[in-house]
Amino acid sequence: MVGRYARSDDLKGLTQVCTTLVPFALLWWTAVWSAGLSPWLTVMPVLLIILFTVRVFGLMHECGHGSLFRSPWLNRAAGFVLGVVSGMPQYVWAQHHHYHHTHNGNWDRYRGPYTTLSVDEYTALSHAQQRMYRSKCSVVAAPLAGFVYLIFNPRFTWMKGSIGLLVHTLRRKLVQPAVSLRAHGASYQTRYWASQREYRHMLWNNLVLLSLWVLMCWACGTVRFFSIYLLSVSIAGGVGIVLFTVQHNFEHSYASDNASWDLDTGAIEGTSFLVLPRWLDWFTVNIGYHHVHHLAPGIPNYRLVECHGEYQHLFSRVTRLRLSQVLGALRCILWDARAQRIISVAEYLRRT
Numbered sequence: 001m002v003g004r005y006a007r008s009d010d011l012k013g014l015t016q017v018c019t020t021l022v023p024f025a026l027l028w029w030t031a032v033w034s035a036g037l038s039p040w041l042t043v044m045p046v047l048l049i050i051l052f053t054v055r056v057f058g059l060m061h062e063c064g065h066g067s068l069f070r071s072p073w074l075n076r077a078a079g080f081v082l083g084v085v086s087g088m089p090q091y092v093w094a095q096h097h098h099y100h101h102t103h104n105g106n107w108d109r110y111r112g113p114y115t116t117l118s119v120d121e122y123t124a125l126s127h128a129q130q131r132m133y134r135s136k137c138s139v140v141a142a143p144l145a146g147f148v149y150l151i152f153n154p155r156f157t158w159m160k161g162s163i164g165l166l167v168h169t170l171r172r173k174l175v176q177p178a179v180s181l182r183a184h185g186a187s188y189q190t191r192y193w194a195s196q197r198e199y200r201h202m203l204w205n206n207l208v209l210l211s212l213w214v215l216m217c218w219a220c221g222t223v224r225f226f227s228i229y230l231l232s233v234s235i236a237g238g239v240g241i242v243l244f245t246v247q248h249n250f251e252h253s254y255a256s257d258n259a260s261w262d263l264d265t266g267a268i269e270g271t272s273f274l275v276l277p278r279w280l281d282w283f284t285v286n287i288g289y290h291h292v293h294h295l296a297p298g299i300p301n302y303r304l305v306e307c308h309g310e311y312q313h314l315f316s317r318v319t320r321l322r323l324s325q326v327l328g329a330l331r332c333i334l335w336d337a338r339a340q341r342i343i344s345v346a347e348y349l350r351r352t
Contacts (some may be wrong), residue, residue: 001314005307006067006298013069016059016285016302017078021085024052031228032220046232051283053236054243057086058285058301064094067300080201084208087150087233089158091201092193104248104294105266107335108258112248113149113241118335119348134345137333139242146237151230155210158202161192165199246329247272247290250319253342255335267294272321272329273308280323281305291318 027045034041062068063079076091083090103109107116114137122130135141165188172184186196193199216225254270256262274288281288289304292311299307308315321329331344 001307001311002296002298004310005303006296006300007303008067008070008300009302010069010071010074012302013062013074013078013300016068017082020052020055020059021081024049024056024085027052028228032224035224035228042228046228049228049232050236050239053086053232054239055283055285056082057088057236057240058283058287060086060088060090060093061097061287062285062301064090064097065297067298080205083205084212086236087209088154089198089202089205092198095194095198101294101297103261104263105254105256105270106258106261107255107337108261111335112245113145114245114249114333116249116333116335116342118337119343120337122334122348123352134333137245137330139238139327139330142238142242143234144238145241146239147230147234149241150233150237154202155206157192158206161190161199162203164188164190242326242330243274243284243287246321246326247274247287249332249342250321250329251332251342251344251347253319253332254340255337255342256340257337260340264295267291268315268317269319272319273315274326275320275322277323291315 027049031042031045031049034045059068060079060082063075063082066072066075068078069075079090079094083093100110107118117125117133122133125133136145165185168188169181169184172179172187173181176184193202213225213229216229219225248270250272253272254266254268256266256270268291271291271294273291276284276288285301286304287293287301289308292299292304292308292315296307328344331346332342334343334345334348336343
């Protein structure tokens with residue numbers, strides 16, 4: 001399967017990037033122009049901007065796996081640009097995402113964007129804390145989670161970490177003036193980045209993005225720009241978080257502890273096949289075929305459908321979720337460590 005389909009095509013990758021960024025730019029121009037006439041006229045372009053932002057993030061995700069293009073340079077360059085557009089430092093994000101792939105289904109190691117609680121952890125919470133946890137994981141709170149994930153956290157962690165780096169370097173320089181600033185900076189350790197390379201990517205992503213913010217505010221007005229930007233990116237981020245969550249949190253999905261975990265079982269029984277309309281598959285770059293993606297992340301999105309079709313006899317134990325079942329899957333937010341599976345709050349209440 002990998003030998004037949006893990007073959008990237010630079011022309012197809014460039015076509016996907018161009019058919020995403022060009023309409024995205026035109027939609028932004030339309031939204032800014034229509035906002036000057038009537039806010040109601042911006043509804044349709046903003047809805048499309050949200051969908052295209054989801055697609056931008058999906059293509060950035062492909063670059064992180066090195067699968068969108070055959071050329072490593074194209075994956076790095078396009079990944080950086082797409083990361084700026086989506087608001088996420090691509091290289092840093094890719095390192096965290098690789099951790100998810102490496103430990104998929106091992107809920108001792110990785111519990112998703114909502115940090116899914118175990119049954120025992122949930123039971124230990126007060127009623128108010130349980131209610132807060134359920135609210136945090138609901139679809140209503142998804143845009144707020146998207147704002148934190150794509151807009152707030154990447155800027156905050158970079159600024160906080162950079163201030164810590166500056167203070168550390170200056171203090172060390174005062175104590176050891178003969179040592180270079182570079183050497184003092186290299187000794188700084190933080191949880192916000194794991195290497196100097198990660199920090200450089202965070203730095204350049206934020207500098208370019210903040211420069212674009214200033215340019216857009218100058219060109220179309222601060223209120224108009226941020227009204228469109230905050231709304232579209234927050235909702236797009238929320239959509240992405242919901243998609244990711246239901247691809248791993250669904251009724252009785254495989255959720256092992258570290259001792260009995262198996263990677264391939266996690267891909268088959270702990271990853272859903274999200275059956276979406278074809279137009280939504282386009283905007284989500286076929287990420288609904290998540291079981292195939294986890295078995296072989298090197299397969300590019302434009303080969304996932306064909307690969308699934310040829311090898312679907314291997315996927316009989318993969319849970320299929322339709323769009324109408326997404327809200328139900330979002331209620332599966334507890335890890336039953338004893339049964340090694342994910343359960344819903346409703347099932348938890350029936351037991352207790």
